Amino acid sequence: MKEVLVLYYSHTGAVREMAQAVARGVEQVEGAGARVRTVPKVSTVCEATEPQVPAAGAPYVELKDLEDCIGLALGSPTRFGNMAAPLKYFLDSTGELWLKARLAGKPAAVFTSTATLHGGQETTLVSMMLPLLHHGMVLVGLPYSQSELFSTAGGGTPYGASHHAGVANEHPVSELERKLCIALGRRLAQVALKLDR
Numbered sequence: 001m002k003e004v005l006v007l008y009y010s011h012t013g014a015v016r017e018m019a020q021a022v023a024r025g026v027e028q029v030e031g032a033g034a035r036v037r038t039v040p041k042v043s044t045v046c047e048a049t050e051p052q053v054p055a056a057g058a059p060y061v062e063l064k065d066l067e068d069c070i071g072l073a074l075g076s077p078t079r080f081g082n083m084a085a086p087l088k089y090f091l092d093s094t095g096e097l098w099l100k101a102r103l104a105g106k107p108a109a110v111f112t113s114t115a116t117l118h119g120g121q122e123t124t125l126v127s128m129m130l131p132l133l134h135h136g137m138v139l140v141g142l143p144y145s146q147s148e149l150f151s152t153a154g155g156g157t158p159y160g161a162s163h164h165a166g167v168a169n170e171h172p173v174s175e176l177e178r179k180l181c182i183a184l185g186r187r188l189a190q191v192a193l194k195l196d197r
């Protein structure tokens with residue numbers, strides 16, 4: 001079984017729910033499994049530390065997870081139109097993998113959640129792609145043959161899956177948004193298995 005890493009950060013749960021749907025899509029592909037991981041919060045107070053194992057949810061990611069897996073789905077909530085600091089902090093620790101080109105040629109996909117509909121879904125998704133391009137990863141998006149992209153009044157972009165959560169996080173991930181998360185995971189796993197051959 002070859003694994004695709006589904007790596008996300010989530011503060012209030014929306015991106016975690018999307019990560020589960022992306023993982024479901026990965027697992028719909030025969031021969032592919034999802035390895036779901038998260039990152040600890042970061043703090044401006046240097047003394048603050050997280051326990052080594054999170055109290056609940058996915059385990060924390062290690063660099064080895066990136067090396068082991070044949071593809072990467074990366075999920076982050078929007079933070080001022082950009083990816084969240086905990087995820088960026090983890091990516092900033094991947095310099096050694098970058099120098100050795102360990103991720104070069106592996107496929108990657110991105111997903112995000114925002115409070116407001118025009119609050120930066122596309123910019124966040126593109127900002128998440130930049131470090132992955134530096135690593136030489138091959139980006140996988142959502143084609144318009146995925147017909148939900150034509151009808152969505154919420155999340156869902158060709159750059160990756162997205163979710164409109166509402167200012168008070170009042171919108172659950174819609175059926176349409178979930179379908180696109182699953183489609184993204186499935187497409188990533190299919191490409192990853194092909195490239196791994």
Ligand SMILES: Cc1cc2nc3c(=O)[nH]c(=O)nc-3n(C[C@H](O)[C@H](O)[C@H](O)COP(=O)(O)O)c2cc1C
Nearest residue numbers: 010011012013014015077078080081114115116119
């Ligand atoms: C500091 C901060 C900045 C944020 N910036 C944006 C933003 O630029 N646009 C937006 O629509 N939502 C913004 N949000 C809202 C979150 O991205 C949104 O609630 C998201 O759905 C949370 O995902 P989560 O439930 O996985 O943590 C921001 C939230 C915080 C705390």
